[in-house]
Amino acid sequence: MTANPVGLAADPHLAIIQPVPPPARRACAECVQLGTPWVHLRQCLTCGQVGCCDSSPMRHARGHAATTGHVIVRSIEPGESWRWCYVDEQFV
Template sequence: MARVQAPDGGVMTANPTRVGADPRLKIIRPAPPPARRACAECVQLGTPWVHLRQCLTCGLVGCCDSSPLRHARAHAATTGHVIARSIEPGENWRWCYVDEQFV
């Protein structure tokens, strides 16, 4: 297992033999850049967020795991849309919530 610096400042482990080989990659659909850079659920609730993630199945934008309400992870858990990407400037990575690793 390799230790990888996470965009949120933490450290994650990545299994280099599995990165990019996730069978869930087939659920990825073309997701255009979001029209609005905000977590809609946080906006509705009036809560803050730290970073934003975009679902690569339906395009929903939610807040990251460092945010108080973790809407992107909740979306993955309730819908099965388990691959998300960062939409933070300068970041280009995807995350699988099931395998807890970059894909």
């Protein structure tokens, strides 16, 4: 078994990652439509949709993952470069 060079656990869901462009807009479209606030933003690494994080009242990124099966997101916050798997609840 090959060691992970960054010390993160291997995740079987990594195979669903697709090339997605940087988001054109830094906003949760669902929150904008509803008039609700968000705390941080996450981008789906399968389709590119941007949603609000779990600290936000509506948790749209997690909802997107649950309804689509697109379970890997990345932070689009300045200075952050991590990815998260909602199924395995771990950084990937």
